[in-house]
Amino acid sequence: MHTPIHFALIGCGNIATEHATQITRVGILVAVVDTNLAKAKKMGDQYGVPFFETSSALYAAVQKLDVVVIATPNGLHAEQAIEAMQAGYHVLVEKPIALTGVAIQQMQAVANQTGKQIFSVMQNRFNPPVKLIHELLQQKVLGNIDHVQINCFWHRPASYYTNSWHGTMALDGGTLFTQFSHFIDLLCWLFGKVNTAEGQFKNRNHQGLIEFEDEGHIQLEFESGIKASMDYSVNEPSVNREGSLTIFSSKGIVKAGGSYLNILEFEVDDVELASILQIQLDTINKEQFSANDYGQYKGSMRNHYQVYNSLINTLLHQTPYYTTIEEAKDTIDLINLIYQAR
Structure with a gap:
């Protein structure tokens, strides 16, 4: 029997409920974070876990944590993923993984330095x-x-x-x-x-x-x-x-x-x-x-359960994750190429 994977969820907005549902299906939710403390409290109370206003407060307090799930506004994904990896955790980042190719390269560099993995959501x-x-x-x-x-x-x-x-x-x-x-x-x-x-x-x-x-x-x-x-x-x-x-x-x-x-x-x-x-x-x-x-x-479509199945298989059995950081970068690079005409 494997040790269950422990997750924290940053961002308690619309998609957070779907993430919390999948986290509690495949692992253990240990904490939630939102800059809107009322939102964080509501979700924390719902799942019976501590809630925090900042990620730094989470990292200072949490004892057992493996994966940080980032479900915040798009423009915050890169910096929050980097912070989580530097704190010692894998990250699952909602789409889009970041807003620029440069940000994704920075995320990848930190993943290489820390030995942590970046998982993206393309369900x-x-x-x-x-x-x-x-x-x-x-x-x-x-x-x-x-x-x-x-x-x-x-x-x-x-x-x-x-x-x-x-x-x-x-x-x-x-x-x-x-x-x-x-x-x-x-x-x-x-x-x-x-x-x-x-x-x-x-x-x-x-x-x-x-x-x-x-x-x-x-x-x-x-x-x-x-x-x-x-x-x-x-x-x-x-x-x-x-x-x-x-x-x-x-x-x-x-x-x-x-x-x-x-x-x-x-x-x-x-x-x-x-x-x-x-x-x-x-x-x-x-x-x-x-x-x-x-x-x-x-x-x-609600395919987040497939995303979490793939993530768990990767962490526990080293099965390749269904998509790569390079593929995520290709998508962001193409969007920015399209938007150059804007």
Whole structure:
């Protein structure tokens, strides 16, 4: 029987409940931290653990700790991860892992110095249609790929940005970081490095509330020659309308569709490929899925349990974690390349 892994959670905002649920499933939650002491107390009381206002107070007080989970505003991730590793702990960092490639290099340097590991959260890789598309690409059964289209049409009300770090350049960074970095990650994971990126950005419905765009159109060309387009918005009036990735290839169309890359759709000419997809379709589309629900809006699919399963397997059995710090950096570098046109 292995010794249980001990976790502390920094940040008691919307996604914290999902992290606390997974932590208590796979290990032991020993403390929570939030600069808003009322939030920290509420979560600490809920889970019967000490709560702190600062991470330094946590590190001074805690006796047994292995992993620090960082679920704070984007712009704080790098410095908090570095502080935790220097204090002697592994880190699991919510997406986006940081806002710049330089910050990620600094995190990696500290990980190397301290011998601690950085785990990132990219749970949409576990969505069944996405996993299937990845396998089909690895097996090279989709034929020549002509074009990839990503559509992200989500709902973020004014209340989401009011009196919040959301919408600020320093702590949020942009819609591609906070809402749609999962989709950029999938582009990198599925299709490799990008040669050129162009984008147009507009703030149509959130003027005075956010310091960047609420909608955009992006065009990418990968080193492989594949071209991709992405249209995204947080201006849907009431619900997340679509979050999809469609591949147009010489054998037809394969799509991870729905609101959260959760539905498999296809229209292909190749009989063998059609047969593979039909078998998978029946399995995948029967699966029950749910998104992270925050009341007035919803986030991505709830696959954090897969993230924690992978983390535990890495720490206890040295199984490779499902994603790497280099892959996380590729995603952030691509977002910043896209945003250079802003």
